[in-house]
Structure formats: C-alpha cells, structure tokens
Amino acid sequence: MNLEVIYSDDEIPADVSDFGLIGPDPSKVSDGIDAAFSLMPILVGVFVVLFVAAVGFIIFSTVRNYKASKNAGLDPFTLQTELAVRAAKSEMLAPKKTLEEKLAELDSLLARGLITRDEYTQARLKALSD
Numbered sequence: 001m002n003l004e005v006i007y008s009d010d011e012i013p014a015d016v017s018d019f020g021l022i023g024p025d026p027s028k029v030s031d032g033i034d035a036a037f038s039l040m041p042i043l044v045g046v047f048v049v050l051f052v053a054a055v056g057f058i059i060f061s062t063v064r065n066y067k068a069s070k071n072a073g074l075d076p077f078t079l080q081t082e083l084a085v086r087a088a089k090s091e092m093l094a095p096k097k098t099l100e101e102k103l104a105e106l107d108s109l110l111a112r113g114l115i116t117r118d119e120y121t122q123a124r125l126k127a128l129s130d
Contacts (some may be wrong), residue, residue: 102127 069076074083087093097105103124110120 099127 066076069079106115106120106123106127109115110117115123
C-alpha cells in the first residue's frame with residue numbers, strides 16, 4: 001500500500017505550496033536593503049559636502065575675527081580679557097562717586113596745580129549741579 005500522493009506542478013494545492021513559510025517574503029526584504037545601500041554613496045557625498053562647508057565657514061569666521069581685532073588694536077589671543085578689563089575700568093561700570101569725593105578730588109587737583117582756578121570753579125559748579 002502506497003500512501004504517498006504525487007502531484008504535478010499544476011496540481012499542487014494552495015495550502016501545500018505555502019507550507020513552512022513564516023514571515024515576509026525574503027526576496028522582497030532584500031529589495032529594500034539593496035535600495036538603502038544604493039543610496040549610501042549619495043548620503044556620504046552630501047555629508048562630506050556639508051562637513052567641508054562647515055569647516056570652511058569656521059576658518060573664514062576665525063580669520064575675519066582675527067583681522068578685525070588686529071585692526072582695532074587688540075591682541076586676538078587675549079581679546080576677551082582685554083575687553084573685560086576695559087569694561088571694568090570704564091565709567092559706565094565704575095561706582096558713582098559721592099559729591100564729597102568729587103569735591104575732594106577737585107581740591108586735590110587744584111592744590112597740585114593740575115587745573116587752574118577757573119577750571120576748578122567750573123568743575124565745582126558742575127559737580128554741585130549734578
């Protein structure tokens with residue numbers, strides 16, 4: 001007794017032809033991977049162009065800042081420190097002198113002969129009016 005049934009290719013039932021196949025068709029998955037790998041040279045090229053542009057911009061801005069600080073009479077390597085010192089010594093950030101301090105300074109300048117009597121009088125009137 002032979003229990004084996006032999007079918008020709010045209011007679012295979014639909015439920016038998018899919019037996020054992022679990023998940024997506026592997027041929028369709030490899031098409032997606034192939035498409036991703038085919039885009040890889042384009043993506044690498046775009047990255048390289050953007051990277052070179054960013055490095056070029058950094059170099060350009062550094063050279064421009066260096067020249068501008070040199071033209072302004074500042075040392076580009078100590079620029080932040082110089083600007084901080086200038087700001088700290090400026091009148092805008094200095095504490096306001098009291099009227100007594102201003103008058104004492106004027107008296108000292110007159111006593112040392114650094115200002116004339118007229119300059120002393122004008123400065124004293126200005127200090128008293130402020």
